[in-house]
Amino acid sequence: MRKLVTTFALLIVLGAPAYAQKAEIDAVNAKWIEFFNKGDFAGVASLYTEDATAFPPGAAMVKGRAAIAELWKGMAEQVSDPRLTTLDVKPLGPAAAREIGTFSLKTKGATPKEVTGKYVVVWEKVGNDWKLSSDIWNDGK
Amino acid sequence: MRKLVTTFALLIVLGAPAYAQKAEIDAVNAKWIEFFNKGDFAGVASLYTEDATAFPPGAAMVKGRAAIAELWKGMAEQVSDPRLTTLDVKPLGPAAAREIGTFSLKTKGATPKEVTGKYVVVWEKVGNDWKLSSDIWNDGK
16 A cells, blocks of 8 residues: 555656646747748747637737748738747646746838737647747737 | 555546536636626736736736736726637647637727627636636627
8 A cells, every 4th residue: 555655655756747837838939030030030939829819919910830921021021020028827727828028029121110018828838849829919018 | 456456547537537518617707798898807817817818909018907907907098898608619738728819899989880800718726716817809700
């Protein structure tokens, strides 16, 4: 019986789910920026879950990686130099987390201006990877 | 040993967490609308977790029930008749869920117009109640 209990305890420790760490989310966000800046929108989309939804202001929500790649490709024609600042990562369970952050970017065109805003991303763990499963933002910091 | 296993199994079944159901979220949203329409902004705020964050477009994010009550009080001076349509509720664990929905409301003033948008709410279970823990929206349906 004691051996059984020990085995259970060990299983619990070894099998303990790894809750989302800010460092892991930061790393994916850094990849997001890297892919965006080099125009790799399939790369950006690969950071989302397959059925993820993104919510661009002033337009319809888009669902799925193909649509999300198109969304960011279109955005890149209008804006550049996106920057993300994660303010809070809250684990919601072993395989989900909620991130709150702010962003800035620059509009393209004759008179570029900086736009700032805030966002909420729900992250889900797929295999060993944290992926964006919903991504919504608006202006005003 | 078999008795032990049975006890464990029973505990698992009886203690099984109740994942968020759309009906539960709908019920809280109905209360949200009811409180808003009668100008009870403390009531609206009571539906949020104590440390919830709301993300009004074009303004800074606000945190905590007092600030959220102020936010909706201010909004009610500008808009009326909010309506929420929940499109999807995804449980993220036993005590968290992500809701996607659309909304409409009417602006006040000389020439009222309908505004539509979309939102993501992260819900957390506090005791027996589902509460909004983050609430973000933008325009464009």
